[in-house]
Amino acid sequence: MDDVRDALYALAVGTLDYINESDDTKYGPIAREEKEFIDLVKNGNYDDVLDADLQEEKYAEIKKQGDKRILIFDTDNIPEVVLQNHSETFQALHKRCNGFAIEHRRGIARVMNEDKGLVDEVFRLWEDRIPSHYLPVLEEALILRALELEENLHQQTVYQWRREISDNYANNGRDPNEAQNLISLCSTGYLDEGNVFDNMYTDMVENGTRSKDEFKDVFSKYVDQNPFAVFVRSRGRSTDKICGDLRDKLDVIHEWEESPGFVELCGKGENTHNTIIEVRNEIESDFDGKMRTRRNPGIDQIIVMFEPFVT
Amino acid sequence: MSTELAISREKLESFLPVLGAEVTEDEKLQDADSGEILTNDEGNVLTVDEIGYLGHGSVEPVEDDFSAIVSHLSDRDIRED
Numbered sequence: 001m002d003d004v005r006d007a008l009y010a011l012a013v014g015t016l017d018y019i020n021e022s023d024d025t026k027y028g029p030i031a032r033e034e035k036e037f038i039d040l041v042k043n044g045n046y047d048d049v050l051d052a053d054l055q056e057e058k059y060a061e062i063k064k065q066g067d068k069r070i071l072i073f074d075t076d077n078i079p080e081v082v083l084q085n086h087s088e089t090f091q092a093l094h095k096r097c098n099g100f101a102i103e104h105r106r107g108i109a110r111v112m113n114e115d116k117g118l119v120d121e122v123f124r125l126w127e128d129r130i131p132s133h134y135l136p137v138l139e140e141a142l143i144l145r146a147l148e149l150e151e152n153l154h155q156q157t158v159y160q161w162r163r164e165i166s167d168n169y170a171n172n173g174r175d176p177n178e179a180q181n182l183i184s185l186c187s188t189g190y191l192d193e194g195n196v197f198d199n200m201y202t203d204m205v206e207n208g209t210r211s212k213d214e215f216k217d218v219f220s221k222y223v224d225q226n227p228f229a230v231f232v233r234s235r236g237r238s239t240d241k242i243c244g245d246l247r248d249k250l251d252v253i254h255e256w257e258e259s260p261g262f263v264e265l266c267g268k269g270e271n272t273h274n275t276i277i278e279v280r281n282e283i284e285s286d287f288d289g290k291m292r293t294r295r296n297p298g299i300d301q302i303i304v305m306f307e308p309f310v311t
Numbered sequence: 312m313s314t315e316l317a318i319s320r321e322k323l324e325s326f327l328p329v330l331g332a333e334v335t336e337d338e339k340l341q342d343a344d345s346g347e348i349l350t351n352d353e354g355n356v357l358t359v360d361e362i363g364y365l366g367h368g369s370v371e372p373v374e375d376d377f378s379a380i381v382s383h384l385s386d387r388d389i390r391e392d
Contacts, residue, residue: 004313004314004315005314008316042372046314047312048315048316048317049316050327051316052319053319053321074322075325075329077324086329087328087331094330094365094370095367099365099366099383100317100318101318101365101380104363106317107315108381109384113383114312114313127389132389136378136389136390139381139385140377164376165376165377165378167378168378209353243376
């Protein structure tokens with residue numbers, strides 16, 4: 001068992017002990033609910049724990065939330081003296097976990113505490129290469145991407161948390177659309193090692209003669225204008241508007257400094273796939289260049305690359 | 312993946328005493344021993360409805376906002392004060 005389960009187990013055992021000690025009658029309760037509490041904590045199949053409402057006198061039960069199984073316990077149903085007796089245990093746990101989330105923010109601390117390289121490696125790649133005002137957005141975008149992968153967040157939650165990142169960026173006097181672009185670019189993997197921006201940095205600075213500051217300028221323009229990607233949301237623009245945006249970008253992509261030479265149409269989530277296929281078919285009919293579709297089933301992502309021939 | 316403990320908003324009143332804090336009548340957090348009103352790291356008082364995370368340090372309420380929570384948990388010195 002891990003720390004959280006250990007603490008909850010101690011609480012469950014404490015509850016049983018309290019009930020047994022309180023029972024001064026010969027025909028007292030057989031403590032069935034208390035024993036079930038202990039059994040659920042020790043042997044139950046659950047991913048996380050949540051303190052939330054249960055029916056009166058129920059200590060705990062396991063419920064499915066999305067694709068996770070949650071052991072719910074109710075502190076309103078546990079005797080106050082038992083809670084107080086375990087205060088030290090939970091305060092120590094609070095410290096070890098670096099805090100506790102309010103229900104809907106579950107996952108953030110875990111992703112940050114147990115980073116498997118999704119965040120730290122990519123962040124370290126960019127922390128000296130891009131303007132410093134982007135770094136909080138980059139960190140937050142990487143954490144959000146890890147959450148999408150590991151916590152299977154609902155799309156609406158993702159959109160809301162993206163909005164919170166861009167609002168925070170705007171509160172510092174910056175353009176929230178820049179933040180939204182950077183989040184999308186990060187989410188799609190364009191800042192990963194070996195991808196578009198890393199290759200751009202290698203060509204310009206490491207193998208080229210350009211300075212870090214010159215790269216920062218070019219990077220800023222790409223984040224501001226987002227010239228090589230069109231991101232499709234599940235409930236967003238019409239197919240016509242997306243086609244228009246894509247055509248506009250294709251017309252000028254080769255004019256961009258350090259251009260990757262392509263524009264990609266990206267969608268995440270099953271609801272975007274039909275739109276992407278429609279747009280692809282529409283553009284394909286009069287497109288003069290190479291096209292390639294790739295999928296990432298792990299995150300339900302589809303990307304169509306359009307590489308116009310240079311004229 | 313380790314097990315995470317989260318608290319629903321309606322249970323803050325019964326859970327917080329376990330951490331040595333309590334909810335006041337006007338829905339703020341206070342230290343149970345000293346009675347001191349607990350604030351976030353910017354010195355702002357948050358009501359129960361505004362909290363998204365219970366930071367460690369006695370209890371430090373953190374705003375119910377993704378950037379605020381990441382900023383609280385991050386050890387990177389990348390944010391303007």
